[in-house]
Amino acid sequence: MLFGFREERYKQAMRIATYNVNSIRARKERLLAWLARHEIEVVCLQELKVEDSAFPREEIEALGYHAAFHGQKTYNGVAILSRAPLEDVSIAMDDAVDDSHARLIAATTYGIRVISAYFPNGGSIDSEKYPYKLKWMARLREELVRSMQRYPIPHALCGDFNVAPFEDDVARPQEFEGGVLANDEVRAALRAIADVGLVDVFRPFHPQGGVYSWWDYRGGGFERGNGLRIDHIYASPELAARCIGAIVDREERRGTAPSDHAPVVAEFDWWVD
DNA sequence: ATGTCAGGCGTAGCCTGA
Numbered sequence: 359m360l361f362g363f364r365e366e367r368y369k370q371a372m373r374i375a376t377y378n379v380n381s382i383r384a385r386k387e388r389l390l391a392w393l394a395r396h397e398i399e400v401v402c403l404q405e406l407k408v409e410d411s412a413f414p415r416e417e418i419e420a421l422g423y424h425a426a427f428h429g430q431k432t433y434n435g436v437a438i439l440s441r442a443p444l445e446d447v448s449i450a451m452d453d454a455v456d457d458s459h460a461r462l463i464a465a466t467t468y469g470i471r472v473i474s475a476y477f478p479n480g481g482s483i484d485s486e487k488y489p490y491k492l493k494w495m496a497r498l499r500e501e502l503v504r505s506m507q508r509y510p511i512p513h514a515l516c517g518d519f520n521v522a523p524f525e526d527d528v529a530r531p532q533e534f535e536g537g538v539l540a541n542d543e544v545r546a547a548l549r550a551i552a553d554v555g556l557v558d559v560f561r562p563f564h565p566q567g568g569v570y571s572w573w574d575y576r577g578g579g580f581e582r583g584n585g586l587r588i589d590h591i592y593a594s595p596e597l598a599a600r601c602i603g604a605i606v607d608r609e610e611r612r613g614t615a616p617s618d619h620a621p622v623v624a625e626f627d628w629w630v631d
Numbered sequence: 632a633t634g635t636c637a638g639g640c641g642t643a644g645c646c647t648g649a
Contacts, residue, residue: 380649381637405649407638432638433648479649487648520649574649575635618636618649
C-alpha cells in the first residue's frame with residue numbers, strides 16, 4: 359500500500375510524483391487538497407498554463423513545500439515542489455536553440471537532480487508539431503548528458519512524456535498506435551533518452567501493462583477505460599534500484615473538475631537529511 | 632456524428648491546443 363501510511367520498514371522512504379495538472383489555476387484547490395492529504399516529498403507539475411506571477415506560491419509554501427516554477431501564458435509551464443530546499447534551479451535547455459516553450463525545469467533536492475518535463479504532444483503526424491517533438495526529445499537527450507556531467511548525482515526525469523512506451527500501455531491500440539503518442543519513432547526517441555542512464559521505475563511494478571495515466575476528456579475516456587500511460591518517472595539505476603512501489607493515483611481523475619491526467623507516484627527507500 | 636476541457640480575447644462565442 360503506497361498511500362495512507364508508511365510501513366515501519368519503509369520509514370526511510372521518500373515519494374516522488376509527477377502530475378500534469380492541465381492548468382494550475384483550474385486545478386489549484388484540487389492540487390492543494392491532494393498535497394495536504396498525502397505525504398509526497400517531491401512533486402513535478404506540468405501544464406501550469408500561467409505566467410510565474412500567477413503561480414500559487416504562497417499557498418503551496420504554506421503546505422511546507424519549496425517551489426521552483428517556469429511558466430508562460432496559456433501553454434506549457436512546469437514546476438518542482440519539494441519538502442526540502444531546491445538548489446541549482448535551471449530552466450529550459452542549455453543549448454543554442456531558440457525555444458520559447460516552458461517545458462523543462464530542473465533542481466537538486468534530496469541529493470537527486472530532479473527534472474520536471476513537459477514533452478511536446480506532437481499534434482498529428484503530419485503537423486509541424488511532430489518534428490518539433492522529435493527534435494525536442496533529441497535535445498533533451500543531450501541536455502541530460504550535460505546534466506549528468508555537471509551534477510554527478512542520481513537523476514529523476516519526471517513528467518508528461520507524451521509517449522506510451524509499449525503497446526500494452528495503450529488501452530485501444532487500434533485508436534492510438536501509429537499516432538503521435540504511440541509509434542516506433544517516438545519510442546525510439548524515448549529509448550535514446552533512457553540510454554543515457556535512466557530507467558522507468560513504474561513499469562516493473564506493473565509488468566502486465568494496462569495501467570494508464572491519461573484519459574481524453576472527449577468521449578468519456580476515463581469512464582470507458584480508454585487510457586494511455588504517458589506520464590513517467592525515469593531514474594538513474596542506483597535510485598531506481600531503491601524504488602519500492604509505484605502507482606497511478608486514479609482518484610485524482612475522478613470527481614469534480616479533474617485534470618485529464620492522474621498523478622504518478624513512486625516511493626523510494628531513499629533519504630538525505 | 633471531431634464527443635470535453637481550458638485559456639485568450641473581450642464580455643459572446645469562436646479559436647487553439649490537447
